Amino acid sequence: MIRRAPRGLAEHAPILFPALMLVVFFVIPFSLMIAVSVFRRVPGGFYEPDLVFANYERFLTAFFGGVMSFSLGLAALVAALAVGIAFPFTYRLVRLSRGAQIRWLVFLLSILSLSEVIIGFAWSTLLSRTAGITNLFVALGLMAEPQSLSPSFGALLAGLVYQAFPYTVLVLYPALARLDPYLEEAARTLGSSPLRAFFTVVVPALRNTIVATTIMVFVFALGSYLLPQLLGRPQHWTLSVLITDQAIYQSNMPFAAAMAVFLVLVSLALVGLALLAGRREETA
Amino acid sequence: MSALVLDGLTKRYGPVTAVHGASLRIPHGQFVCLLGPSGCGKTTLLRMIAGLEDPSGGRLLIDGRDITTAPAHTREFGMVFQSLALFPHLTAGENIAYPLRIRGAAKAEQRKRADELLELVRLPGVADRPVSKLSGGQRQRVAIARALALSPKLFLLDEPLSALDAKLREAMQIELKQLQQRLGITTIVVTHDQREAMTMADLVVVMSQGRIHQAAPPMEVYRQPADAFVADFIGMTNLLEGEITAHGAVAVPGGRLHLPNLPPSGPVLLSVRPEDVIVHPAGLDGPNRLDGTLSFMRDLGASVEFRIDVAGREIVALTRPQDRPPVAPGGALSVEFPPAACVVLPPMAERPQ
Amino acid sequence: MNETTGKQGLHAAMTGGIGRRTVLAGAGALAAVAAIGFPNIVRAQSKTLKVGVYGGYFKESFEKHIFPEFSKATGITVEAVAEPTGEAWLVQLEQAARARQAPADVSMMSQVAMLKGAAAELWAPFDLSKIPNAAKVVPHLVNKYPDGKVSGIGAVSWYITLVTNTKSYPQAPQSWAALWDPANKDKLGLLALVSNSFLLEVTAATFFGGTKHLDSEQGQLDCFKKLAELKSNVKLWYRDEAQFEASLKSGEIPMGQYYHDVTGLAAADGQPVRSTFPKEGGILDSGSWAVTRASKAGDLAHVFVDYMCQPSIQALLSRKVGTAPTIDRKLTDLTDQEFAAVSSDIPPIIPRYDLYQSKSDWLNQKWTEMIVG
The missing domain is CATH 3.40.190.10 (Periplasmic binding protein-like II)
Incomplete structure (x- = not known):
């Protein structure tokens, strides 16, 4: 095989299709969104082409600043918890027998196939006073009477982490499966307890994978808009919920677009960070 | 005197037994090689010694203290893994200093010890390099240095040289042996390379199918193999099945051999190294000779190899070039088995590959 | 239970909410709109009226209980068009009207959409002389332009x-x-x-x-x-x-x-x-019938709206679809129990x-x- 830069249309063909898809499904919609975000809202109507920044001005208020920082904080917490739980889980998973691994992965994929609505309903039932888990605690004598645990911040967090968990495991899986299993054993022969070996060797050795996965889960959680409605109280509604409100219920496309552009820019900045981390890993 | 004692160590994985009751006493300062084909249980045995596998039975004692169930990190044994298992996020120096860091040693002390050890493995000045920037041989030395950082009581190596090319491997064998002699540390190396075992070890432990067949110094293993497996696995040998006849003689295919020290009766197996087999031109009578025809011959430079068909069995003989009989393939020969060179082995139930 | 969940689709659609089934129905409606751009040759010959109703349960109920009876009584064939949720349908009607197209002749519109459409003069005024039954509709369910022309007539309320x-x-x-x-x-x-x-x-x-x-x-x-x-x-x-x-x-x-x-x-x-x-x-929330000014079937639309305002049809809607009558209950044959199931005499x-x-x-x-x- 001679490696050289492709010449002519025919040799470029293999990348034309993905490039086209990227343009059609990302560049064009995103450009349209940016365009709409500076359009002028016609109250009682829809919107008209224009170049105004009122939508961005409206966004830059303490209220939306508060919602934005809550959304970012929530997404960060979800990412930290999901990775914090999924990492040790996956570390154990890759050491199971092949059959057991396949069963777990099928189970995780089946969670992935659940819609956000179903997850939201399942958790609100699980955390309800009338049919929820506290009834079990009461039966076991751990609680005096059943309590309602949803909607609440804890319920929202649980739902989001549950939803993000399978993604997190599937993203971590290849890196952990490739990790030399003897690293941990080496650390043990050098005087580290298994737990200490995990934290001083396994975790630092996969630092960049962990960072990249955390950012992915963060972006994923940032886009969640159904679970905050189903499991959270209004103060737990994320920016995505408000974008949905504006786009669907208020028909205020310019404002929804302005908020969405802002959210996409934050997401892109974080993906950029992930790529940067990946590059450092390569040079390391 | 400190010693490591394996007392019936056994490891079972479900219905499969990887190690059958391994018993062995390793005196202090010995260089031991666990030698055997892949899957013979040698690595499992080493990992049980290291504390990385829990034995299903038996005991493990060091200096009379039972450490059978002691966790790996309390044993203070240094181990070099086949993959080396260098920590990719640390520099060479940090890798070596890792056990000191775990014990809370000061930064300066860590650095000093890392430099000392790099000196010891003849790799000074690489402490600050990431391990990914080191060559295969350099990594090897870093892994050895790291395992020795705490001056362990026991130095364990799992196929440590298998990743190196032949020339470097040879050099490292010598270096490893010298290092071990300098430190006087009890060392156990797992290898499937008999040459490596023979050149380095004070004690060779030959294993197959989870059992120890023989544990003896290299020359003894070679000259006095305990059974057919050892005889066949270590070097090349001719195995002759025979039946003891009444008067201290063995009937083998193609004739009869007279040997001392034979059991009174029954079937036996004889092992004769090719270099001990003497080749004579046909028709010259003498003791312990069998007639055959030359089927194949090749010149190996330092010696000549003959393959001779004796009553349907192939006998291999190595001769100095100047002793080579004037015969062409297809010609008749006779081969002599000197009694002193014939090792009498118990008969085999099944013939190892 | 099925009926109840179906109704959620109805209410969600009418209040601008978004139910899952209405989203699906909306996608179908978009496809339907795309196909409507062609000249309606077939429709011009036979008497066909395109009626926009919210997708899902609502459209199903109307197709089952109302439209066949209407066709039998008037000889007019109804082509039901599933409307998407929110204001998307209003926007589609506006854009189509600019191109002199009518994806539906009569549409059921939420009250806010009625006002927005009126602001753009999207609705063709009704001629009440052609809709005798409109007089029975309670006044607050009749939509009017500022000049008094009638832009919409109450279709359903709940x-x-x-x-x-x-x-x-x-x-x-x-x-x-x-x-x-x-x-x-x-x-x-x-x-x-x-x-x-x-x-x-x-x-x-x-x-x-x-x-x-x-x-x-x-x-x-x-x-x-x-x-x-x-x-x-x-x-x-x-x-x-x-x-x-x-x-x-x-x-x-x-x-x-x-x-x-x-x-x-x-x-x-x-x-x-x-x-x-x-x-x-x-x-009391409600939806109104309105005719886009691009419709060429205005006469048929008047016949349809008149038919819908009849006491017997309003009673049928109350019984089968669960909506409150848009006309005075005394004109209907609803029993007290039937009336109480959908409405109340307490002023809303x-x-x-x-x-x-x-x-x-x-x-x-x-x-x-x-x-x-």
Whole structure:
């Protein structure tokens, strides 16, 4: 095989299709969104082409600043918890027998196939006073009477982490499966307890994978808009919920677009960070 | 005197037994090689010694203290893994200093010890390099240095040289042996390379199918193999099945051999190294000779190899070039088995590959 | 149970909410609209009327109970078009009208959409002389242009009432003021949007003597301030009706606002729920028939709307679809029980749709800040 830069249309063909898809499904919609975000809202109507920044001005208020920082904080917490739980889980998973691994992965994929609505309903039932888990605690004598645990911040967090968990495991899986299993054993022969070996060797050795996965889960959680409605109280509604409100219920496309552009820019900045981390890993 | 004692160590994985009751006493300062084909249980045995596998039975004692169930990190044994298992996020120096860091040693002390050890493995000045920037041989030395950082009581190596090319491997064998002699540390190396075992070890432990067949110094293993497996696995040998006849003689295919020290009766197996087999031109009578025809011959430079068909069995003989009989393939020969060179082995139930 | 969940689609669609089945139906409608751009040769020859109704349960019910009877009676074939939710249908009608196309001749429109369409003069005025039955429609369900021309005529209406779980509340509450009762802390489920909960109107009617109080900005702020007082009583601000309905039935959220007819059906199924018309009145929301000015089947549309306003058809809708009659109940043959299942004689709270047209963004922002803050 001679490696050289492709010449002519025919040799470029293999990348034309993905490039086209990227343009059609990302560049064009995103450009349209940016365009709409500076359009002028016609109250009682829809919107008209224009170049105004009122939508961005409206966004830059303490209220939306508060919602934005809550959304970012929530997404960060979800990412930290999901990775914090999924990492040790996956570390154990890759050491199971092949059959057991396949069963777990099928189970995780089946969670992935659940819609956000179903997850939201399942958790609100699980955390309800009338049919929820506290009834079990009461039966076991751990609680005096059943309590309602949803909607609440804890319920929202649980739902989001549950939803993000399978993604997190599937993203971590290849890196952990490739990790030399003897690293941990080496650390043990050098005087580290298994737990200490995990934290001083396994975790630092996969630092960049962990960072990249955390950012992915963060972006994923940032886009969640159904679970905050189903499991959270209004103060737990994320920016995505408000974008949905504006786009669907208020028909205020310019404002929804302005908020969405802002959210996409934050997401892109974080993906950029992930790529940067990946590059450092390569040079390391 | 400190010693490591394996007392019936056994490891079972479900219905499969990887190690059958391994018993062995390793005196202090010995260089031991666990030698055997892949899957013979040698690595499992080493990992049980290291504390990385829990034995299903038996005991493990060091200096009379039972450490059978002691966790790996309390044993203070240094181990070099086949993959080396260098920590990719640390520099060479940090890798070596890792056990000191775990014990809370000061930064300066860590650095000093890392430099000392790099000196010891003849790799000074690489402490600050990431391990990914080191060559295969350099990594090897870093892994050895790291395992020795705490001056362990026991130095364990799992196929440590298998990743190196032949020339470097040879050099490292010598270096490893010298290092071990300098430190006087009890060392156990797992290898499937008999040459490596023979050149380095004070004690060779030959294993197959989870059992120890023989544990003896290299020359003894070679000259006095305990059974057919050892005889066949270590070097090349001719195995002759025979039946003891009444008067201290063995009937083998193609004739009869007279040997001392034979059991009174029954079937036996004889092992004769090719270099001990003497080749004579046909028709010259003498003791312990069998007639055959030359089927194949090749010149190996330092010696000549003959393959001779004796009553349907192939006998291999190595001769100095100047002793080579004037015969062409297809010609008749006779081969002599000197009694002193014939090792009498118990008969085999099944013939190892 | 199936019927109840189907109705959620209906209400969600009419109030601008988004139910799952209505989203699907909306996608279908888009496809239908795409196909409509061609000249309607076939339709010109036979007498066919394209009627836009919200997709899902609503369209199914109309196709099952209403349209076949209408065709039999008039010889006009109805082509039902599923409308998407929100204001997408309004936008489509506007854009099509500019190209002199009519994706549907008559459409069922929410009241806010009626006002927005009227602002763009999208609706062809009705000639009431051709719709004798329109005289029976209650006045507040007749939409008019500022000059008095009729832009729309009430198609369906329904009530949102005070609902309770009968196990948690053996006594039915009497007034919307129960929502503010400190004893009901963390027990309410209310609709999450200013434009579908109509709680500003409820507040005005309960504490400020009527929805006229919302005329001024000060009045609106009064209502927001009063509403903020019940926040600690609200456990769930819901967008998804099924979530609240399930919680109401189980008693998890034992009080709130919900659709009168759906609650009645659940109670008839044996669920421990009840719907109460508070003394201030239930919230009466509605949809109107309107004809796009691009329609060339105006005469047929008049026949259709007249047919729909007949007492017997209104009674049929009440019985089969669960909507409140748009005409005086005395003109219908509904029994007291049948009438109570969909409506009440207590004067209703009529939403201030004009506000949601003129001050939509401001109200929405205030509302969101009120409940989120």
